[in-house]
Amino acid sequence: MTHRVGQHFLHIPGPSPVPDRVRAAIGAQVIDHRSVEFAELGRKVLDGAREVFGTRHPVLIFPSSGTGAWESAVANTLSSGDRVLMAETGHFANLWRALAESWGVEVEMIPGDWRDWAEPDEIRERLAADTGHEIKAVMVVHNETSTGVVSPVAAIRKAIDAESHPAMLMVDAISSLGSLPYHHDDWGVDVTVSCSQKGLMLPPGLGLVALSPRAVEAAETSKTRRSYWDWGAMLATNPGGFFPYTPATNLLYGLAESLDLLREEGFDQVFARHDRLAAATRAAVTAWGLEIQCGNEAAHSSVLTGVVMPEGVDSDAVRTLILDRYNLSLGQGLSRVKGRIFRIGHLGQCNELTLLGALSGVEMGLADAGVHFRPGGVQAAMETLRKS
Numbered sequence: 514m515t516h517r518v519g520q521h522f523l524h525i526p527g528p529s530p531v532p533d534r535v536r537a538a539i540g541a542q543v544i545d546h547r548s549v550e551f552a553e554l555g556r557k558v559l560d561g562a563r564e565v566f567g568t569r570h571p572v573l574i575f576p577s578s579g580t581g582a583w584e585s586a587v588a589n590t591l592s593s594g595d596r597v598l599m600a601e602t603g604h605f606a607n608l609w610r611a612l613a614e615s616w617g618v619e620v621e622m623i624p625g626d627w628r629d630w631a632e633p634d635e636i637r638e639r640l641a642a643d644t645g646h647e648i649k650a651v652m653v654v655h656n657e658t659s660t661g662v663v664s665p666v667a668a669i670r671k672a673i674d675a676e677s678h679p680a681m682l683m684v685d686a687i688s689s690l691g692s693l694p695y696h697h698d699d700w701g702v703d704v705t706v707s708c709s710q711k712g713l714m715l716p717p718g719l720g721l722v723a724l725s726p727r728a729v730e731a732a733e734t735s736k737t738r739r740s741y742w743d744w745g746a747m748l749a750t751n752p753g754g755f756f757p758y759t760p761a762t763n764l765l766y767g768l769a770e771s772l773d774l775l776r777e778e779g780f781d782q783v784f785a786r787h788d789r790l791a792a793a794t795r796a797a798v799t800a801w802g803l804e805i806q807c808g809n810e811a812a813h814s815s816v817l818t819g820v821v822m823p824e825g826v827d828s829d830a831v832r833t834l835i836l837d838r839y840n841l842s843l844g845q846g847l848s849r850v851k852g853r854i855f856r857i858g859h860l861g862q863c864n865e866l867t868l869l870g871a872l873s874g875v876e877m878g879l880a881d882a883g884v885h886f887r888p889g890g891v892q893a894a895m896e897t898l899r900k901s
């Protein structure tokens with residue numbers, strides 16, 4: 514392996530770099546998870562998590578990756594044979610679909626070209642056609658991490674309500690939470706799933722799920738067998754600050770700290786910073802004469818930007834060269850766009866100069882790889898950052 518000197522630039526859209534204060538918090542000695550001291554931590558993180566989701570209702574925290582949070586959403590609210598409606602925004606929508614199908618759920622998938630959001634009008638049409646109200650839930654990915662496309666969750670709820678359809682709304686906010694505004698209650702979401710290693714700036718290992726009263730009711734009638742992922746035991750112990758089994762105590766120390774970091778900066782400032790860095794990244798890509806994977810202006814993600822390589826260029830070869838020469842990790846194209854795009858993550862503790870470092874690495878790498886492009890992207894990004 515190449516010996517790399519100095520700071521590694523981790524610019525994949527999750528896991529994102531962990532701030533020093535969070536790493537220090539995680540390093541504290543583990544404590545008894547049945548103690549009074551732990552209960553205080555438990556209540557602090559469970560309350561704090563509600564603030565990021567924008568909910569007054571329960572948020573549950575599982576020791577798991579985001580996939581575990583997905584599974585808990587499906588296993589607690591749906592039963593084998595239930596129908597749900599999804600939109601193919603990209604790789605993560607397809608993975609959530611496969612997970613639901615493995616539990617016997619029948620998924621109606623609105624096809625997509627991986628360049629656009631989940632279209633509320635199409636969802637409305639599908640629900641209008643479901644006169645027997647067989648569709649139990651609409652499931653969408655808020656920030657599609659494989660493409661850099663954000664779907665309009667509030668408008669999707671309005672589409673469901675416009676048809677007076679009883680479907681629940683379930684949202685994957687795994688890569689948006691803590692980076693983009695999110696309003697679980699105000700947007701009328703029933704289940705929101707997320708995890709620790711993206712906008713919350715923690716290592717992987719925590720799966721978070723926000724519920725609505727309807728979701729809690731659905732969990733009481735779901736026939737799916739479950740144990741580890743069961744919401745009931747969590748809901749029973751969480752009010753005291755406890756968990757039904759051993760929680761990831763040290764990651765909870767980290768969560769308390771990352772929530773403090775977000776609050777200290779101010780949520781609005783955090784979101785505005787993500788918008789600024791994303792605009793600068795898009796300015797660079799446009800100046801390079803390259804295409805952005807998201808084809809809908811209104812749907813551009815402030816978490817990551819997907820960059821399409823010119824025909825005949827292997828994006829993975831460019832990524833590998835950039836990693837080897839400049840110690841910069843970029844996200845790879847997943848499944849349908851493998852080898853076609855790379856993804857620049859600008860989430861979490863990213864600031865102006867770390868972004869410019871990453872963009873410089875990309876610009877040098879494009880030249881080194883012999884990609885046909887125009888120089889000047891970093892300059893364009895600097896100008897955008899100075900003006901904003």
Ligand SMILES: *Cc1c(COP(=O)(O)O)cnc(C)c1O
Nearest residue numbers: 578579580605656658687688708
């Ligand atoms: C990262 C991610 C996941 C998967 O999370 P894991 O922690 O890898 O299980 C799911 N959905 C989205 C949108 C993601 O970004």
